[in-house]
Amino acid sequence: MQPKERxxxxxxxxxxxxxxxxxxIGLPSLVAxxxxxxAGVFFQSENGVIGLGARPPEGMxxxxxxxxxxxxxxxxxxxxxxxxAMSFGLIRGGHIDLTVLxxxxxxxxxxxANWMIPGAMVPGMGGAMDLATGARKVIVAMQHMANGxxxxxxxxxxxxxxxxxxxxxxxxxxxxxxxQSGLMVMEIAPDVTVGDVEASTEARFEVCGDLKCMDEIxxxxxxxx
Amino acid sequence: MQPKERxxxxxxxxxxxxxxxxxxIGLPSLVAxxxxxxAGVFFQSENGVIGLGARPPEGMxxxxxxxxxxxxxxxxxxxxxxxxAMSFGLIRGGHIDLTVLxxxxxxxxxxxANWMIPGAMVPGMGGAMDLATGARKVIVAMQHMANGxxxxxxxxxxxxxxxxxxxxxxxxxxxxxxxQSGLMVMEIAPDVTVGDVEASTEARFEVCGDLKCMDEIxxxxxxxx
Amino acid sequence: xxxxxxxxxxxxxxxxxxxxxIGGFMGVGTPNKIIDALVSAGKKDLTLIANDTALPGRGIGxxxxxxxxxxxxxxxxxxxxxxxxxxxxxxxxxELVPQGTxxxxxxxGGVGLxxxxxxxxxxxxxxxxxxxxxxDGEKFLVExxxxxxxxxxxxxxxxxxxxxxxxxxAQNFNPTMAMAADTVVAEPEHIxxxxxxxxDAVRTPAxxxxxxxxxxx
Amino acid sequence: xxxxxxxxxxxxxxxxxxxxxIGGFMGVGTPNKIIDALVSAGKKDLTLIANDTALPGRGIGxxxxxxxxxxxxxxxxxxxxxxxxxxxxxxxxxELVPQGTxxxxxxxGGVGLxxxxxxxxxxxxxxxxxxxxxxDGEKFLVExxxxxxxxxxxxxxxxxxxxxxxxxxAQNFNPTMAMAADTVVAEPEHIxxxxxxxxDAVRTPAxxxxxxxxxxx
Numbered sequence: 001m002q003p004k005e006r007x008x009x010x011x012x013x014x015x016x017x018x019x020x021x022x023x024x025i026g027l028p029s030l031v032a033x034x035x036x037x038x039a040g041v042f043f044q045s046e047n048g049v050i051g052l053g054a055r056p057p058e059g060m061x062x063x064x065x066x067x068x069x070x071x072x073x074x075x076x077x078x079x080x081x082x083x084x085a086m087s088f089g090l091i092r093g094g095h096i097d098l099t100v101l102x103x104x105x106x107x108x109x110x111x112x113a114n115w116m117i118p119g120a121m122v123p124g125m126g127g128a129m130d131l132a133t134g135a136r137k138v139i140v141a142m143q144h145m146a147n148g149x150x151x152x153x154x155x156x157x158x159x160x161x162x163x164x165x166x167x168x169x170x171x172x173x174x175x176x177x178x179x180q181s182g183l184m185v186m187e188i189a190p191d192v193t194v195g196d197v198e199a200s201t202e203a204r205f206e207v208c209g210d211l212k213c214m215d216e217i218x219x220x221x222x223x224x225x
Numbered sequence: 226m227q228p229k230e231r232x233x234x235x236x237x238x239x240x241x242x243x244x245x246x247x248x249x250i251g252l253p254s255l256v257a258x259x260x261x262x263x264a265g266v267f268f269q270s271e272n273g274v275i276g277l278g279a280r281p282p283e284g285m286x287x288x289x290x291x292x293x294x295x296x297x298x299x300x301x302x303x304x305x306x307x308x309x310a311m312s313f314g315l316i317r318g319g320h321i322d323l324t325v326l327x328x329x330x331x332x333x334x335x336x337x338a339n340w341m342i343p344g345a346m347v348p349g350m351g352g353a354m355d356l357a358t359g360a361r362k363v364i365v366a367m368q369h370m371a372n373g374x375x376x377x378x379x380x381x382x383x384x385x386x387x388x389x390x391x392x393x394x395x396x397x398x399x400x401x402x403x404x405q406s407g408l409m410v411m412e413i414a415p416d417v418t419v420g421d422v423e424a425s426t427e428a429r430f431e432v433c434g435d436l437k438c439m440d441e442i443x444x445x446x447x448x449x450x
Numbered sequence: 451x452x453x454x455x456x457x458x459x460x461x462x463x464x465x466x467x468x469x470x471x472i473g474g475f476m477g478v479g480t481p482n483k484i485i486d487a488l489v490s491a492g493k494k495d496l497t498l499i500a501n502d503t504a505l506p507g508r509g510i511g512x513x514x515x516x517x518x519x520x521x522x523x524x525x526x527x528x529x530x531x532x533x534x535x536x537x538x539x540x541x542x543x544x545e546l547v548p549q550g551t552x553x554x555x556x557x558x559g560g561v562g563l564x565x566x567x568x569x570x571x572x573x574x575x576x577x578x579x580x581x582x583x584x585x586d587g588e589k590f591l592v593e594x595x596x597x598x599x600x601x602x603x604x605x606x607x608x609x610x611x612x613x614x615x616x617x618x619x620a621q622n623f624n625p626t627m628a629m630a631a632d633t634v635v636a637e638p639e640h641i642x643x644x645x646x647x648x649x650d651a652v653r654t655p656a657x658x659x660x661x662x663x664x665x666x667x
Numbered sequence: 668x669x670x671x672x673x674x675x676x677x678x679x680x681x682x683x684x685x686x687x688x689i690g691g692f693m694g695v696g697t698p699n700k701i702i703d704a705l706v707s708a709g710k711k712d713l714t715l716i717a718n719d720t721a722l723p724g725r726g727i728g729x730x731x732x733x734x735x736x737x738x739x740x741x742x743x744x745x746x747x748x749x750x751x752x753x754x755x756x757x758x759x760x761x762e763l764v765p766q767g768t769x770x771x772x773x774x775x776g777g778v779g780l781x782x783x784x785x786x787x788x789x790x791x792x793x794x795x796x797x798x799x800x801x802x803d804g805e806k807f808l809v810e811x812x813x814x815x816x817x818x819x820x821x822x823x824x825x826x827x828x829x830x831x832x833x834x835x836x837a838q839n840f841n842p843t844m845a846m847a848a849d850t851v852v853a854e855p856e857h858i859x860x861x862x863x864x865x866x867d868a869v870r871t872p873a874x875x876x877x878x879x880x881x882x883x884x
Contacts, residue, residue: 020657042657047692048836050655064837070693077645078611080652081835085774085843088767089561092787093629095658123745130767133787134562163790245874267874272475273619275872289620295476302862303828305869308621310557313550314778317570318846320875348528355550358570359779388573564784564807565800583782585811590781594802618866649835
């Protein structure tokens, strides 16, 4: 399995029927491909739609129906169009069950930095700060390393996205839960050892006594509530 | 002319085409009857409609279309239904050109009290505080006296509706402008003298050098902007 | 998809003493079947959050007359003498809030804002006990968000997911309240299959609605 | 009734240095005719308030490439390298605002609220220089309302009074911006006679709109 596919596939297992889910652009958007279209999951796109569907067939694009990256999408039956005030009302108000965000750094307290590298890359935070602050559950989906350096650090030196810790971090090497005391590895990729994860991780972390393989097929996702 | 009719008729002359107008319940609601239906004036009702029309014919009432007093109304062509957040967004945000409110007391600074008599009558302020604070122009339409006492007082002893002075006060005896220095009588009713107004008014007021009769027909209302 | 509940089943979810938001303006746009069920079930000590208490015998007025309320957070009680009577008798505590502040505080409770900063009420008796915030030399009252345990919402039409459409002045407080309670129950006049309501016509997205009340048969 | 104006006539209303709000999200729901007219008229030193600067050659991206902007208050510039270049060169001042805070500050500017009290950005670099407000032991950032001289609004359909309907994700910032500027100009795809749009379909009431742009012929 490719690293990005492994990450997206694992994140998809956190999604249950009835959930309202916001996927960030880039890697997180791949997660939708691993959620069956009949699973009863609704995707929100912060530019203004609940019930985001797949890309339309060539020649059937609607210019007024796009995702937050500006790409053409469709709407599933039961979709709703909303304005930005409502969209972020839902996000900040805790009405989004789960958001999956990309990351530049996650530190050992579970804090996320994902919106700028001062002096180098300043894309802006878009909706990330509101999502990281307001969504009921925040998962970060990112590659473990970038340019040979760990993206999981002792303390973020990039500007934080929120002071609220994330809930789960899924990389190509491992799955970390954020607990009261910090990061805990719950699962690792096949052919990867805890030693490999330690070698690739600047942050300190604990290892769960019941360590699992992150490619393991989990039981069918349970319905919300 | 009856006192209430005189007041409503005079207030209607302050209304110009293109205006968005909110009329309070009671006496102020009579003003609509003196505005031609083709004048290009839109009435907002704070319960959620812009473009309030007349009472429907018997048997053609729509239970979901009422004014703020709960009475059946119609909608004119070009009407819009809005929710309460939008309705009061328009009111507080200065998008209502004119509101006409009833009054219990107006004092010589032009401050209004119209929502409770402690220990006696506590209807609640409804939308009055937002209207008095946010509408671009505030006119109070009320009888000059109640139970033999002047309703135009030195200082309101009833709880204030807003600390923002009103713009114009129209009673059955006179029309007062609220200026920097206080109340100024601009017009008086026919068969009424300035002495009569003084005798019926607790507040001090100035008298305009060019005093007019409040029943005089004024030139056709000019278009907004 | 949500299997619609009976009004009685919804009333059974509501404990005595609960905080309930109820949509409507002078009885228009009010979920009457839910109100009737709450009255029938003999609920007590409810805190009501609503625009008004309607008239005796109409909409929320029935809850007042049944003695179901201990406290009411409303903007207007002028047309319900029974509310005035219970207030004067010390049976019912009434907190009067300007209508624009009330709807905005409910919105803040629903959209995760920490407070409402409004000019309305500044310098009046409403200022007592409240924070005043100065922004660029202008002063404003700081009003706290309002949330409830339950929101009872009247809608013209729902689909079986819970997407809601409203009608004219029956909209009023309903869409805002549908964001601001732990459990949101909608009482639509009609329920239609999923896909029938166009996305642009939805005013309350289904994800906000926990339960639907069954249509009258 | 409003006689629709040409895009050029609207551009003539806008002085260099004006504050302009422009609807749209990555070019979707953006009033393109107005943008083209502003570019053709060679406007300078504008302050832009918008969600993003789109892509070079698309929507608001054209204003960036034309050098019409001195300052941009936006949530995202990541897909427009020309914005980044001008920012790094000190030509264009960029203030980045979280999207939810940006839309809410525009709303506050439009609905007469004194500030936005939000948890977003608390404890981050965005807190610098801002008031922190404590409500019941929780801390929030105080963000100021945003208004503009002009709001340029894209709509699916208008009537000749100026009532507006929007379409799907082309709605985005448009209805909120239509409340928050001294002069509001709408660019609808269609204009229909008064009475054609049902009251429940109107998202921006006509009284908010000062001018309509004529339909393409």
